[in-house]
Amino acid sequence: MADKKAQTRERILDAASAALIGRGPEQPSVNEIMGAAGLTVGGFYAHFESKEALMLEAFDRLLRQRRAAMAQMDEQLPCQERRALMAAFYLSRKHRDTSEQACPLPSTVGDIPRLPEGFQAVLAEHLELMVAQLSSCPEESDKVLADVALMVGGLVLARALGTGDLSDRVLRAAKSAVV
Template sequence: MRNASPRSKEATHQRIVDAAARAIRHSGYDGTSVADIMKQAGLTHGGFYAHFASREAMLAEAADRAGAESIATSARIAAAAPPGQALQAMMCAYLSKEHVRNLERGCPVAALGSEMPRQAPEVRRAATRRIKEMIDSVARHLPDWGQAGAHEQALVMVSTMVGTLMLARAVDDPKLSDSLLESALKHFAPAGP
């Protein structure tokens, strides 16, 4: 029996990471088992260690992938927005009912933030890198980008966005969930003229 080609092994590795990135957002880090991820990827549990040194190594890659997907989505939204409206478009998409419902493909910070302090250092490092990118992305779209206070404003905006999304997902009252989203949007991204 021949060994898999490097390209085939890389494709399989990416399939596992994709499945893990969805699984951690859906079930959390502790609710995500290697066996479940391998099954979702269409593979046997026994093949796991051909791709990862440990569960934590896989979770770190999954956290990185989930963060990268979220940042890429924001970048696409910003690029498609009319001039001067990128930040508003990003916030409207982030604080949308669709994003509340889209746990498996949505922002991993809002889905996993409360679990992060209990994760292995490599998982936290991957998530931290992507959180910094998220903050930088918001800062770059602020009207006063590059001036004193812009980074702090981005920190507050990202914290509010993530917290609002977490709360909107947490409550079992649809009206309250909608009000949380609407209030944050009204405060940070008022409708244009």
């Protein structure tokens, strides 16, 4: 029974993660998320105390997954090369145009100031861990932080512009500024 409950919880988190990436943490309704998970709204509160709690957990989970993917990069590469590799993927057309396995930050960061404080805490925690993961020495941490900010901002602009030439130019410009 506990296994089935855990599997159901994972289905809900998967649906919430997809909704968060696509539309941010505020817009998707519990009904929409539960429907996407193939469940009825009635069972929601057996797994989460509120929509905010669900979206916060989905946000945290997505950022953990992103950091785990970054950890797959060869640690023997110099810091600058790892950032260049990350920028090549992050600021690509493929990443701009995907709705699966996409970074949650472009759809979320604008909403965070209006969300419960837990979202800011999760963002700050993951940002610090990401900077540490991409820095080979403390002196590089501000450069890494600037690169992450540039990548997220570049992707936000590129997605807002759609798939045209100006969007592609934003991706190229941001990518070239990282390295």
